[in-house]
Amino acid sequence: MATLVFIENADDELSQQAVAFARGLGDGVAAVAIQDAAGYAPAAWAQTLVDLAEQRSATAVVGPGTDRGNEVMAHVAAKLGQPMAANCTSVSPGDPATVIRMRWGGSLLEEAAIHGSPLLMTSAAHAVAAEPIADTETVPVTASASAADRVARVVERIPASTGGVSLADADVVVSGGRGVGSAEGFAIIEELAELLGGAVGCSRAVTSAGWRPHSDQVGQTGTKVSPEIYIACGISGATQHMAGCKGAKRLLAINPDGEASIFAAADYAVIGDLHEVVPAISAEIRKVRA
Amino acid sequence: MNILVSVKRVPLTGGKITLTEDERAIQTRHLGFTVSPHEECAAEEAIRLVEQHGGESVVLTLGPAEAEEQLRDMMAIGIDRGIHLVTDGEEWDPQATAAAILAAIGEDGTSYDLLLFGNESADAGNYQVAIRVAHALGLPCVTGVKAISVDGNTLRCEQEVPGGRDVYEVPMPAVVTVKEGINLPRYPSVPGRMRAKRKPLAGAAPAWSESKLEMRRLLLPEGSSKQAEVLGTGADAAPAVVQILQELGVM
């Protein structure tokens, strides 16, 4: 009886969470760290896990709820012809095993039965606390060399242009929605973000209108943020937007519509027109600092 | 270049999700429907590639009769024709979905150079249908793609990763999953909508197979509903806001 856990590396927080999640299955856990000098090749990495699962008669293979974790585990499932449950928040062993997993980027959950063996799943980000991965549990392996599995592989890395506060890591995010009204309207959002050393975010209504690039979009199909405070200006609070900012410690919403659903998720509310409120906040910050 | 795009009809939930009484579906009586933004971008990418390189773009869905609306939406922005695998409305699990898409590709007979998918479906988010299809066809698969360029028979795909972009180069035919942001999809024009009504739509009704990933019930995540503290109305609220920012130590 053994559970294999695919880890991106031993220091990666979501991989540590996947190991903690797998310990909940009750079997011995082996964390698999794949070395690949020739570059990441998802199908080859999956083959490595398939081979190891067979050698060790694994009863479950778990991955982290990351892009790579979900990708590699989906390849494992396709190779084995078995079901795979992505982004699980909990698992109950049994025949069949049942899981709770995320739908709609976490805005909805489902209970599902997995009719398959070995059990294949990924653990949802932040569903369980990360625990350190012990050296004794780590199995270093070299990625499979099968040529057919290496057709899709990383051939080059283009580094991100640096500069500015990254949206995903910012302590303060000032975010604008349709209520901002135009691309130019974002000047006051940028000003407040800059005063607070934060990043500018936006809703999909804004990117669809072409007012901001998609790299600023917060939400289910945008960036997930986890700042100390998220300041939502002229955003209604659609579930798909909230899926990206529910990791914020505090949420301040500025909206003239007291019925807007964003207020049901907010810690602080200002009822009003953002075109008046946001510049007033910036002016007040300058006054306090002077 | 012949390109197939797979899309899934989903409800456009607003600020709050309500479940049906049996807790097996979202209450959609007052909701509109759409496809995932990732899939909309996949359709836009297919249209652009065909504009540049010639060939045909086709949209496919597995879903209820009403999902014709989503196929017409994609044809209204420029997809050439549609394939509708009609279900009774019950959601198919990812293995059954992939099998139905594979059978439809075989049935259709077109030799596709590129199969485009969303990175994940908007509702189920299984992250796997495309990979299963690629595996069954023995094709390379690149996921989460934010830029595609074509050089002869080679596709160059860029994928966003922490710290930059990873580049993949794969020969066609290939399977690619797309993320929103790869392009800004066009809006349908009125003539586009008119033309879409007359574009060819093929139908089939594949047989249901038992789910190996079996949804038993839906649950709403625990009480995220808060009682917001009202700091004030209009510009007069500014001092109270700044006090909170100071308390939080972000000033």
Ligand SMILES: Cc1cc2nc3c(=O)[nH]c(=O)nc-3n(C[C@H](O)[C@H](O)[C@H](O)COP(=O)(O)OP(=O)(O)OC[C@H]3O[C@@H](n4cnc5c(N)ncnc54)[C@H](O)[C@@H]3O)c2cc1C
């Ligand atoms: C599968 C899927 C994925 C999606 N992914 C995302 C995503 O990643 N991110 C995202 O944001 N959306 C996403 N959406 C879209 C989402 O459903 C909403 O359509 C979108 O979030 C609405 O943006 P909004 O709040 O800016 O606009 P609206 O809903 O139109 O709200 C505008 C708000 O501005 C307020 N307002 C108007 N004037 C003012 C003013 N002067 N001052 C202050 N407030 C004012 C109004 O009262 C209103 O509440 C997704 C949708 C789907 C189906």
Ligand SMILES: Nc1ncnc2c1ncn2[C@@H]1O[C@H](COP(=O)(O)O)[C@@H](O)[C@H]1O
């Ligand atoms: N019912 C469906 N009909 C057509 N395409 C689908 C369907 N379900 C999933 N897909 C495609 O597969 C992708 C991944 O879905 P999933 O594996 O559920 O996350 C989606 O973005 C769609 O492109």
